[in-house]
Amino acid sequence: PSPQQPLTDLSAAEVAQVHARQTAAYDALRAQGLGLDLTRGKPSTEQLDLSDGLLSLPSTTRDRSGADVRNYGGLQGIAELREIFADLLGIDADRIVAGGSSSLTMMRDVLVDLMLKGAVDGERPWAAEEKVTFVCPVPGYDRHFTLLSWLGIDTVTVPMLEDGPDVDAVARLVADDPSIKGMWLVPTYANPTGSVVTQEVAERLVSMPTAAPDFKILWDNAYALHHLTSAETKSADVLSLAAVAGNPHRPVVFASTSKITYAGAGVAFLAGSPETVAWYLGHLGKGSIGPDKLNQLRHAEFFGSADGVRAHMAEHRRIIAPKFAEVDRVLTERLGGTGVASWTRPEGGYFVSLDVLPGTASRVIELAARAGVALTPAGSAFPDSHDPDDQNIRLAPTFPPLADVTPAMEAVTTCVLLAATEKLTG
Numbered sequence: 001p002s003p004q005q006p007l008t009d010l011s012a013a014e015v016a017q018v019h020a021r022q023t024a025a026y027d028a029l030r031a032q033g034l035g036l037d038l039t040r041g042k043p044s045t046e047q048l049d050l051s052d053g054l055l056s057l058p059s060t061t062r063d064r065s066g067a068d069v070r071n072y073g074g075l076q077g078i079a080e081l082r083e084i085f086a087d088l089l090g091i092d093a094d095r096i097v098a099g100g101s102s103s104l105t106m107m108r109d110v111l112v113d114l115m116l117k118g119a120v121d122g123e124r125p126w127a128a129e130e131k132v133t134f135v136c137p138v139p140g141y142d143r144h145f146t147l148l149s150w151l152g153i154d155t156v157t158v159p160m161l162e163d164g165p166d167v168d169a170v171a172r173l174v175a176d177d178p179s180i181k182g183m184w185l186v187p188t189y190a191n192p193t194g195s196v197v198t199q200e201v202a203e204r205l206v207s208m209p210t211a212a213p214d215f216k217i218l219w220d221n222a223y224a225l226h227h228l229t230s231a232e233t234k235s236a237d238v239l240s241l242a243a244v245a246g247n248p249h250r251p252v253v254f255a256s257t258s259k260i261t262y263a264g265a266g267v268a269f270l271a272g273s274p275e276t277v278a279w280y281l282g283h284l285g286k287g288s289i290g291p292d293k294l295n296q297l298r299h300a301e302f303f304g305s306a307d308g309v310r311a312h313m314a315e316h317r318r319i320i321a322p323k324f325a326e327v328d329r330v331l332t333e334r335l336g337g338t339g340v341a342s343w344t345r346p347e348g349g350y351f352v353s354l355d356v357l358p359g360t361a362s363r364v365i366e367l368a369a370r371a372g373v374a375l376t377p378a379g380s381a382f383p384d385s386h387d388p389d390d391q392n393i394r395l396a397p398t399f400p401p402l403a404d405v406t407p408a409m410e411a412v413t414t415c416v417l418l419a420a421t422e423k424l425t426g
């Protein structure tokens with residue numbers, strides 16, 4: 001039997017043959033003593049090098065308004081950088097805050113502010129409620145879920161589909177349960193599925209009736225500009241849609257240049273209704289007199305315009321698109337038709353989401369680790385790291401060199417087939 005036949009259609013004897021072959025392949029793999037890593041959704045050194053022009057900027061210490069960027073002040077961030085990202089994100093510059101280097105920190109701040117102080121449209125702090133629950137599309141971003149459990153916020157999951165979260169499921173949940181105060185959403189090239197929220201889904205999410213009057217959509221657009229194809233899909237304009245729907249304060253938008261310039265020294269952005277921006281800045285101002293405007297100014301100079309950012313993103317694409325193509329090539333060649341794996345073909349973002357035979361993901365990850373290939377821990381794309389079907393594996397091909405992606409993915413496919421045949425021979 002060829003591994004390209006659905007393994008589940010084979011006779012017991014044929015499965016045993018495939019199992020024996022994969023066992024031999026796995027032993028050969030271990031003998032190679034690989035040391036490869038597909039866990040890290042971070043830019044490669046070559047990508048970071050694209051932004052080294054920043055290291056000799058800014059060329060001046062004054063921003064456009066004449067303010068000395070070395071000094072205190074300017075809590076909302078410098079206007080010239082907000083304007084560039086306003087153009088890219090389709091949001092008015094005065095509704096954007098440019099902050100420090102991490103949008104995740106802004107998300108944490110927003111959640112802490114909501115818990116301790118309450119929403120701009122809320123009656124009391126969320127912490128005063130008996131229970132707070134968040135809707136989490138899965139698979140999703142592990143750090144979103146960690147933040148919730150850290151704050152004692154309960155989770156309820158819905159499936160992430162190709163066009164965004166299962167919006168019928170979301171609407172049903174939020175309609176009746178006032179403890180459901182919000183949801184996470186990575187709207188464009190989601191981590192890890194690559195899903196893109198369509199205009200229709202976005203419209204329903206901002207207009208659906210919610211039992212909680214201060215329901216929030218934390219719209220984490222971390223990969224808004226990170227296209228892998230010429231399609232360059234535009235994100236839905238969630239703030240305008242929400243305003244039209246009469247729920248202007250529902251979305252809080254996040255983005256950053258972590259995977260545009262430097263992951264450790266970029267600029268993060270928050271956006272929302274004017275009231276949301278004032279609410280956020282009011283709380284932020286208790287702990288900060290102003291952001292790193294010098295870094296903001298050098299970013300504004302480095303890009304010059306929104307088109308400067310677009311051209312820069314094309315350079316990233318040139319580096320990473322071949323890695324994603326290689327992941328898909330190896331998966332297709334080795335697992336296509338086997339019936340024990342399906343995977344995403346993202347048009348952007350940083351991840352491929354691989355689903356293996358239910359009940360075998362943790363075994364695949366264990367086998368790969370023993371063969372010297374590090375994969376993201378099983379279940380990490382689910383709240384409490386619990387994948388109820390034990391089938392999802394997040395692959396992150398951007399960091400390793402292309403030459404490492406091939407052997408790493410070949411090893412993964414061997415482990416997927418070995419774990420599947422172990423299970424089927426049970």
Ligand code: PLP
Nearest residue numbers: 102103104141186191222256258
């Ligand atoms: N949001 C998502 C969906 C991510 O995947 C990541 C990083 O992997 C982040 C946020 C982190 O963003 P930042 O570096 O701006 O904190």
